[in-house]
Amino acid sequence: MSIHELLSAGQRDRIQGLELFAxxxxxxxxxxxxxxxxxxxxxxxxxHRPYVRGDEIRSIDWKVFGKTDRIYIREFEEETNLKATLxxxxxxxxxxAGQRVATTKHHYATQxxxxxxxxxxxxxxxxxxxxFDTQVRDFLPARSRMSHLQAICSVLQKRSPGGETELSxxxxxxxxxxxxxxxxxxxxxxxxxxxTLIRALTHFRRAKHEVLVFxxxxxxxxxxxxxxxxxxxxxxxADDHEExxxxxxxxxxxxxxxxxxxxxxxxxxxxxxxxxxxTTDMPVADGLASYLATRRRLA
Numbered sequence: 001m002s003i004h005e006l007l008s009a010g011q012r013d014r015i016q017g018l019e020l021f022a023x024x025x026x027x028x029x030x031x032x033x034x035x036x037x038x039x040x041x042x043x044x045x046x047x048h049r050p051y052v053r054g055d056e057i058r059s060i061d062w063k064v065f066g067k068t069d070r071i072y073i074r075e076f077e078e079e080t081n082l083k084a085t086l087x088x089x090x091x092x093x094x095x096x097a098g099q100r101v102a103t104t105k106h107h108y109a110t111q112x113x114x115x116x117x118x119x120x121x122x123x124x125x126x127x128x129x130x131x132f133d134t135q136v137r138d139f140l141p142a143r144s145r146m147s148h149l150q151a152i153c154s155v156l157q158k159r160s161p162g163g164e165t166e167l168s169x170x171x172x173x174x175x176x177x178x179x180x181x182x183x184x185x186x187x188x189x190x191x192x193x194x195x196t197l198i199r200a201l202t203h204f205r206r207a208k209h210e211v212l213v214f215x216x217x218x219x220x221x222x223x224x225x226x227x228x229x230x231x232x233x234x235x236x237x238a239d240d241h242e243e244x245x246x247x248x249x250x251x252x253x254x255x256x257x258x259x260x261x262x263x264x265x266x267x268x269x270x271x272x273x274x275x276x277x278x279t280t281d282m283p284v285a286d287g288l289a290s291y292l293a294t295r296r297r298l299a
Contacts, residue, residue, distance in 0.1 A: 089188035098220035133163035171200040198267035
């Protein structure tokens with residue numbers, strides 16, 4: 001599955017025209033030509049070359065000297081571009097699609113991830129992807145080659161939503177895989193214990209990562225439009241369902257939902273994490289444009 005199959009030509013054209021929002025998210029990076037957060041030499045080795053007068057002594061490869069009795073300098077390719085990792089929720093709750101919008105949250109999250117990957121690689125930024133439910137199911141390290149998009153899209157397309165959400169456990173596991181600081185983009189409905197989620201995200205902030213949360217919800221989850229007797233089925237646990245009077249449940253649901261959202265917004269705000277709410281009835285490109293416009297106003 002290619003980027004062209006995941007995104008229409010119109011969507012690709014629109015997101016191509018957006019300035020990379022990473023400069024507003026990651027301090028020190030600039031669109032198209034990003035300043036490295038690392039000082040001195042990069043970890044990416046490029047080649048050896050003969051020593052010439054004036055070269056720094058610390059650049060000499062003494063192991064090569066010991067083997068060849070010749071002095072060579074280790075040259076490094078400076079890493080100046082952004083490294084981003086898309087963390088995509090593939091748990092059962094992401095399979096929901098209401099009557100008003102046919103698109104599931106998971107399909108929308110997949111399109112959003114593909115759009116972000118397309119945008120970043122187009123500006124020579126490295127991007128990787130991780131999918132998860134109770135644990136990390138797929139992981140591709142960040143690469144900046146255009147051909148890497150094919151691998152990202154294949155990972156996104158093959159994953160079907162299922163299983164429970166275990167966000168804090170998943171984020172803890174990912175922390176061990178991400179050694180170089182960069183940008184982490186969580187794409188999820190964020191239906192998890194908020195204090196636990198915020199603590200997990202805080203670990204990344206302490207490790208000098210920048211974090212962005214795209215919360216993807218169906219419009220039904222915002223206003224609870226149901227009425228009469230209705231059966232609710234748990235998408236994360238098989239055979240778990242309950243029939244209730246929607247009118248009796250509506251007020252309590254809306255109250256709990258507002259509190260959940262308040263905790264999530266406040267927690268992200270305290271940790272300097274951007275929280276972006278996107279609903280599945282909003283075109284992906286429109287959502288990204290709206291976010292970028294908001295960041296510009298705040299800047």
